Amino acid sequence: MTPRTTPRLDMIGLVVSDMAASLAFYRRLGIDVPAGAESEPHVEASLPGGLRIGWDTEEVVRSFDPSWVRPADGGRVGLAFLCGSPAEVDAVYSELTGAGHTGHLAPWDAFWGQRYAVVLDPDGCEVSLFAPAQPAA
Known part of the structure; x- marks a missing residue:
């Protein structure tokens, strides 16, 4: 065996x-x-x-x-993309929503210490964009 x-x-x-x-x-x-x-x-x-x-x-x-x-909603899988900075979270979110993709959560400073946003992919799956809110010390 x-x-x-x-x-x-x-x-x-x-x-x-x-x-x-x-x-x-x-x-x-x-x-x-x-x-x-x-x-x-x-x-x-x-x-x-x-x-x-x-x-x-x-x-x-x-x-x-x-x-x-097909699931009734696309929220069965979530992917998360680490961005290089809080400003990059904002820029990528703006680029994707500007290209017509649905923004789910606009960029915000999350209580867990990240700049965080969520965009939906074309099938409704949540795609998180995040970066540490403060640079590493």
């Missing part, structure tokens, strides 16, 4: 209704999505540290799970 290894988180998967819109959103956040991937039913990109992010169209998911239905 082969010894069991500890499972390791390797990929975050998102199910999307519009691949091109989703990839454009995450490219704005700095994810290096392969060029020309907009028409593909499954796309993956490597993140710093070796973790991957993947996108599957709803049709792909239904191909192996015919009972899958």
Whole structure:
């Protein structure tokens, strides 16, 4: 019998209704999505540290799970992006909302010591933007 290894988180998967819109959103956040991937039913990109992010169209998911239905709200998965400064949180939020994406929580100074904001991706998933409110001492 082969010894069991500890499972390791390797990929975050998102199910999307519009691949091109989703990839454009995450490219704005700095994810290096392969060029020309907009028409593909499954796309993956490597993140710093070796973790991957993947996108599957709803049709792909239904191909192996015919009972899958789109969640009523997109709030089942939340991703958080560390920004370089409080000003960058504000700038990225402004860029995304200026491009037509829905702002959920405008930038604010959170009681836990971060500049914090939330934007919704094209499928309604919450994407947090944050940075330490004060530079590290």
